[in-house]
Amino acid sequence: MSENPPHDDESNSNQHVDTANGNSSDDDDFIVTPYSVSGEVDYEKLLERFGADPLTDSQIERFPDHPMLRRRTFYAGRDIDRYLEASESGESHALVTGRGPSGPMHLGHVLPLYLAKCFQRETGATVYIPLSDDEKLLAKEQSFDSIGEHTRDNLRDILAVGFDPERTRIVVDTADADVIYPIAVRLAKHLTPATVEAVYGEQGTVGLQFYPAVQATHLLLPQLVAGRQPTLVPIAIDQDPHVRVCRDVAAKEALPVDKPGALLGRFLPSLEGPGKMSASDEAASIDLTDDPDTVAETIRTHAYTGGQASLEAHREQGGDPSVDVPFQYLRFFFEADDEELERIAEQYRSGNLLSGELKEIAIERITDFLGAHQRRRAELGDLEDELEPYRLTDEECRQALERAGVPPSPF
Structure with a gap:
């Protein structure tokens, strides 16, 4: 039996409506949503809101040794034991940690990537890194050209982390739309407007209303490519609603996948004080290219x-x-x-x-x-050449589409 069983958060997702919409109860003075973080964050209260469980001492000891776990920067999660059992026994297991390329990467963006690299090195985890360039076009006041420039720049920083290309797949939504979009459409059949609004609030465009299906595709892709396996998503806690929606979709058993787990982290403080460090804020930050x-x-x-x-x-x-x-x-x-x-x-x-x-x-x-x-x-050379070993292969794309129930293209 799991020593830290997950709450049944998927069965009643409407309980999170106020939180996800950016509202807080009368005695709270902070807001945490995927698109907005403000105030002094009470991390324990967030666990109550989001229905996640604090990491136990024994769970932390079973992870590869890392200061962000020892010191509980990553402090909570979902389905942690299932992932740990697979990593300890040598069974297939995967991590998903992505990037929204709306600007240069700074320290807060790259730390989860270095944690994933540590896990990959120590346990042989497969790491998937999706880049949501399409979502940033929808959510930010930027052009395709601008987002594309940031995507190329961010890819160089991701490659510089030093992942094993044999066990790493980097996916860019617009570049890999031939596999991402059909699966997202398949998953969208199991997402209602009420669920999306409950978790994300009212969205300004149809594109953003559809995007949770793309996000769910990211988190389920390791299993669609290589079969059922425990998958862990190390993220800052404001991104947990994405995992909750995906778990809700996976629980419907429409596809041959298990619900992904989550490893939830605290925010790297802003240089100017407590809160989330974000390149979209006016506050100063340290970019990865700073001298x-x-x-x-x-x-x-x-x-x-x-x-x-x-x-x-x-x-x-x-x-x-x-x-x-x-x-x-x-x-x-x-x-x-x-x-x-x-x-x-x-x-x-x-x-x-x-x-x-x-x-x-x-x-x-x-x-x-x-x-x-x-x-x-x-030391990186031409970006296309450097990226090639990390791209999904034709066979991996075929397997993912087949497991998702997407028929071969007639064209």
Whole structure:
């Protein structure tokens, strides 16, 4: 029996109507939806809203060792045990983590990709990375040309992560429409307007109303290509409604697939304080292509600290690492050693480490990470050639369409 059984969230999805529409109860001062995040997020209350379960200590121990799990940056999920059993036994298992190419990628976008790479390296997981260029055209005030430019740029950053091409498939919605669209149409038969509106609220275009079927296609694609297998979707918690809709579709048993699981994460803080880090916001962010001088200037100028107002007060009272953004960046990803992280925190609390000195530690760690990422990116050749080993093969497309019940094209 699962030690952390999932809630029956698919059977009564209308219970999430207010939350998904961006409304909150009278005693909440935050909003979390796939399209909007604001206020001080109460992550425990979100689990109640979304019907997900906190990760247990034993589950975290069974995952590949990673600071984002040890420190509960990823802190909750659905159907976690089923995925872990497959990864431990050597059975087929998959991850799906994608990208909406509406602009340059920044640190908050790439961290789930590096987590997926760790899982792939340690357990042999197959990783699917869909890019929703069509959805960004519908949701953003940008042209096809602009979205296409961002897509090509984002693909270079994804390739620079270093996934195993034998176990990785990168899908671009418009480029792979011959397989994505027919499956999405098949799934759309099992999505009602009421379900879409309950989860996403009223959509401004017919395209956005249809898009949840495309999103469900992304999450079910590993099983449609290679057969039933536990699939885990590591995402920030605001994207959980996409998983809930897909699980609802999969539960109807119209296709030979199981419901995908989810690994839900907290938001990398904005440099200016708590909340989701987003390139669509006006707040400063650190792009993956930023050079060391730009990173240093951004952190020194914009990073919110937990220090005191004066040097004397800081020496006497110490700083608060729980609200200090440079420290939180170290905690999320950029200081892997737990003992070293605690040493830095203790030095900061005692007042021996100043806010400016803590910023410099974060600058060093982040620029080291970006330097390695940028070197791999610079070594890439022609994008089409580099991408080819990661594309769906003709046979994989045929298998996916066949399992989805899409007949061969007569043309």
